[in-house]
Amino acid sequence: MAEAGTQRRARGGGGAARRAERTAISIETAKYIERNIPNFEVLGEEALEIIEANAETVLAEIGVNFVNNPAALKRWQDAGAEIEGERVRIPRGLARQLCSTAPSQYTQHARNPARNVVMGGRNLVLAPVYGPPFVHDAEKGRRYATMEDFRNFVKLGYMSRWLHHSGGTVCEPTDIAVNKRHLDMLHAHMTLSDKPFMGSVTEPSRAQDSVEMCEVLFGKTFVQDNTVMTSLININSPMTFDDTMMGALEIYAANNQACIISPFIVGGAMAPVSVAGTLTQVLAEVLAGIAYSQLVRPGAPVIFGAFVTSIDMNSGAPTFGTPEASLITYGAGQLARGMGLPYRSAGAFCGSKLPDAQAAYETANSLNMGLLSGVNFMLHACGWLEGGLVSSYEKFVMDADQLGTLHHLARGVQIDENAQAMEAIAEVGPGGHYLGCAHTQANFKDAFWRSDLFDYKPFETWSEEGARDTMALATLRVKQQLATYQQPALDPAIAEALDAFVAQKKASMPDALL
């Protein structure tokens, strides 16, 4: 992999206006998807009502645990819930009522305003893989991820035309101390890309650092008035809200920053083996989590999350791209829309160890399902390998290429006169061909999606060029992208202030937390 680490800091040069400089060096990124196709829905009215009623029963009769968090228990008690130890039982209707103050959509600002995204409505915003401790590429194989890998994935994300969001922990930089990692990760997102990004959630103090770094990047007032981060708050399913994640949520909500409230479900382990049972639990958990965010700050932006996979009952391994996960994802979309909230689910999920056919079948199943289920924010939309243990260089660019198909599919069917093409049909007539006709000439450039990666050549040409499979083509593309990467411009004063913030924070921390 080419490494451009020495270019990481903004290069010097002059006092040009911030905005002008921010957009001086830029690459083409498609606007987030605005769907012109319907959602696919698998739950009828009766099923929806049963699941919604059952979720209220779960909250009222079984309840949820808020662990190690007396302040949360106090908030719940004041709101009318019944507290018993760490168990919170929420009377029917209360959680849904509390959720009603959450906005139905919000804008997440990027430092380049052209990259702002609107979360919610008919939109779909795509972000890369999140969380893997390992990376994989064809040449070096599987290994622990480092900060160099992290920066490479941020660069690849920045250069991906179909990716709207820089994501968060694109891989875990295991060569940086755990307590300092978040600083380097945020610094990379802020300086190597100009797309929107996510904040740290691994400690409340790191969420606070994330807010403060955003204040350096965007200005303090801007951050208090606008959402500049969307961060991932996982629920410990079943029905457990731990103090680390809730502490991060409390910081973000108090600062008007967005959180995804996301059950983390391996069906059969953390939820029942049935679709309807899992949906009931997902809804109960999201209702409790989002209600809590609104107790912290009414109106705080949140997303209805659902990370869903199922377990292989033979091996105990999580499986991906499966039909049961699809049914749950379609159904959870209906539940999210029923609450009027943005929805996060799906991703380039697969269990394969390599970016091979298994990986691609599983991933394509999941990406298509994500588009049709009405997902508004798709984390893990590229680069995910081996059940999320690995960020794959090759799969990152393969998946990122496939995301183009979602953009084109979402356009739906145009029916204006040009699209009807009646003149072309008359011009060509029986037995003719359309290659040279006027309508084709006028429309062909934008008519069909085309992969920037796949092989479309005749067999003979492909053979002469080395009979490369998709992984080999992807290896070349990764190298080419990293070699031609150009850092987006950033006001040098801001770049220096970010450097100083990170240096100062690190200096104040103990060393040994690797």
Next chain:
Amino acid sequence: MAEAGTQRRARGGGGAARRAERTAISIETAKYIERNIPNFEVLGEEALEIIEANAETVLAEIGVNFVNNPAALKRWQDAGAEIEGERVRIPRGLARQLCSTAPSQYTQHARNPARNVVMGGRNLVLAPVYGPPFVHDAEKGRRYATMEDFRNFVKLGYMSRWLHHSGGTVCEPTDIAVNKRHLDMLHAHMTLSDKPFMGSVTEPSRAQDSVEMCEVLFGKTFVQDNTVMTSLININSPMTFDDTMMGALEIYAANNQACIISPFIVGGAMAPVSVAGTLTQVLAEVLAGIAYSQLVRPGAPVIFGAFVTSIDMNSGAPTFGTPEASLITYGAGQLARGMGLPYRSAGAFCGSKLPDAQAAYETANSLNMGLLSGVNFMLHACGWLEGGLVSSYEKFVMDADQLGTLHHLARGVQIDENAQAMEAIAEVGPGGHYLGCAHTQANFKDAFWRSDLFDYKPFETWSEEGARDTMALATLRVKQQLATYQQPALDPAIAEALDAFVAQKKASMPDALL
């Protein structure tokens, strides 16, 4: 590949009743899919009306060509169309009115009645790849297909749990003379499998041979009273009906055998570059073709076909699994349902030269779209490679495995008390796990689809076992399936009669048509 050619003929033995013997040796095949999920629809009411009106305009004002077929022109003239040379202009409403005698669904009988399929309604019947002149496997690479390959693919199809139909030209046996090929191909389907199959369409006389071989297999009366073949009649898009294909259609329709009337569209070449324009042409062509089948024999079973791909405007190559093809396939499903006819489209389409990630992304896009678009008969559902030039051994078993996901997805969401799982949620409670609970124990076996091919093992185990990719796993599966294949029993008298029919037909033909 293990070859069991010497076992091809039914083994001897006794006078057991036909039916009993037919099912004596059998393998598990899932019932065809009966959808419990809605169709995905991309055309609104207005768009549907415009396309339907435009298709009538095409038929009335531009017309279609019936080539080298005076009898067809006569039929059209008698029905009220306007004839000019070979051009047939069909007054508005006439074609649709003629189509109304076609049945909305029909049963295709298999020699094993347990394998009968019902084409139409909410059903989806899956059949393998059709037509490639080449085959490919990991060990021997790409080469011209032979009769041995053909028999191997019929065996693999017979052993595929998720494949309901044996198909037709699973590959072109290029080592058999063109004029004799259809006899060996039908013989293979009839004797090596007990699933339903397709007839020959490459000459009217070969369609006639197909009918006569079915009379040997099923009995003459049975064939006249029942549909035992579904055959593929391609339209030479744009809007040309050649005498070879129409001749085969005439034979089949006259004998009450089913045909798929299928425009063959590479968008941008054989149809306009727009979705709406292509749908208009598809509908016009299908209306004309199905109307013609009903002129031959009112009530003859037919399927609304749409083979749709788009062209890569850079290279001129057809591309697969693309979003535009998906939009057309969704839309054509709506048009087929508007005519009340069974619908054929989609398949395991890909342009890749290898069963790699490209192949799998493209295929999964197409398979999912096929399920959701309401397809009733999916030809090419497994084994398709390199734009249909190649039948791939490995991809056959990969795709056939993935077809299981369609079965499970089509089940939709159960909402009975067991599926609601409220007792399980109460039993497990916050912080618990579901692995051992009563509900999981009672339901886990059938709860989640599981691949029979993919790797679900931990990284370390997978590495120790050779770090195999999907293609390597598929190579093993192909070998294992062909090595354990057992021929389904067939009444020895019928087997002998089929042998005799083929021998006699071949003896009456010239030799040299390779």
